[in-house]
Amino acid sequence: MTLAPAIEVHDLVVGYDALNAVRGVSFTLPRGGRMGLVGESGSGKSMTALALMGLSPTGWHAAGQVLHDGVDLITETDTSFSKRRGRTISMVFQDPMSSLNPVRRVGDQIADVIHRHSKVSRREAMKQALDLMVQMNMPRPEQLARSYPHQISGGQKQRIMIAMALACYPQLIIADEPTTALDVTVQKQVLRLLNAAARDRNTALLMITHDLPVIAAMCDTVAVMYAGRIVEHGPVQEVFRSPRHHYTRGLLDSQPTMDNIALDGSSRLGSIPGMVPPLHNLPTGCAFHPRCAAASEKCRAEMPELGANGAACWHPVKEKAE
């Protein structure tokens, strides 16, 4: 018998008034699976994440189907959703400074999650919290647990956030730019911890980021979002090695790598001309066509759907002969 997927999203639409930031997103993430959602600011990736957590901003609407733990999260009431957050599905936010309670000790904040969702005493919850801090490789956990958020470093705060997300063995963790606010040298340590912790618990991971190397390091599959839609979706190895969508190609070409450094000035980074279109002024047809070198009449007129090759493009990039 196979378990139901950690999350199944069908045709998710998120927006306010007549403007939709997410325009029909579908994907399935199996138990213990790793998916990356890549996109630039304004692509709708964070709005997708918030909608999955039932945290869309006031005045925003979410439609479609989000199947998780046997229920459709879109229709779930606020009260039952708040019993679910942190238990079966949890989230790690980008900025740990603003997502921890500044006037409560960090150890208590982890224990709160455990105490709320599992029927254990406060003392037991605190003990489990300390265990989690040890697993997060935090030195002197007893002393750190008594600290307030402003007394510890950004990397440690993000470890506390991850510990809180892991505390109740959720089926799914959504991590929205978990390392963007951290120092580069700390970034890798935090990713390693998240990686190991999710693997040990068989927790599915949805990584939301604009950082392609992070996706390559952490995920099995990747979905590339542009202007509210998934424009390319597939295994990381295939999508990153031979992208079929011109937008994915462009993103990969604009990464500084050893190769374009080594050539010392003679090579140039590829860049995508123009900018991400605003919601109220989306181009017709394929939303990427004004920035795309391969755009034709058809691209201006008709919106492409995700094809069998994993890309929503009328003129997919040809397989590179290497």
Add this chain to the structure above:
Amino acid sequence: MTLSTRDPILAMQGVTQSYGLQRTSLFAPPSSFKVLDSIDFDVCAGEAVGLVGESGAGKTTLTRILIGMERPQQGRLIFEGNDVWSATPAERERFRRSVQMVLQNPRSSLDPRMRIGTALLEPMRSLRIEGDHIKRLHEVLEQVGLDKSALERFPHEFSGGQLQRIAIARALMPNPRVLVADEPVSALDVSIQAQVLNLLRDLVRDLNLGLVFIAHDLSVVAYTTSRVSVIAAGRIVEVGQPVELFTRPTAAATRNLVDAVLTVEAGLEGKAL
């Protein structure tokens, strides 16, 4: 090109800077913290140099001294052969015009209530530069690849990448010889990052500018510059060509930074973490 002469336009020599710490005992003298420790750093015309280091390594203090915002307690800041802090007023003014800065986040470094045209003319006014400012405005817009229509608009009408172009344009207005860019792309989207990095490289080449590029991401610095200094705990621990540093880092701090660089390639091979 004046590259061959190797006479730095802007240089720091033996700069040491410390900040006083709070007194811990009534009887002990207050201790101090050395933020920078005998730093030597320079940039030539037409050369892009990088400065990398973790947060807290002293990058910001070094930058503040480099642009003359802070006076070094020991050591000297030399611009075109003269010590900036003992120079004549005329020389000081020339220094202030010639060394310009581009900040990390263009959204907070441009006044939201000021039209772009006015914002670009601001340095000309505050530095009391004479001449045909409108002509200069059009020259600079062309150098950074912006349309004239931008002048009439407000910052909120632009994307982050375009705003960073505008910030670069503002820094270029007084016709500087050195541009100091502090994390100029870390607030930008990936596809836009490349546009700005390419622009900076072109400016160095076309205008014979000296560029000081400060960042914590070694791969971005390596792409833009030809010489990189690594700073750790207030000391420059290693200087070299980016490729050298990448392939044969000697200092521990450099190794940490090189180690921290994640690439798509390493991730695909499963060697990233």
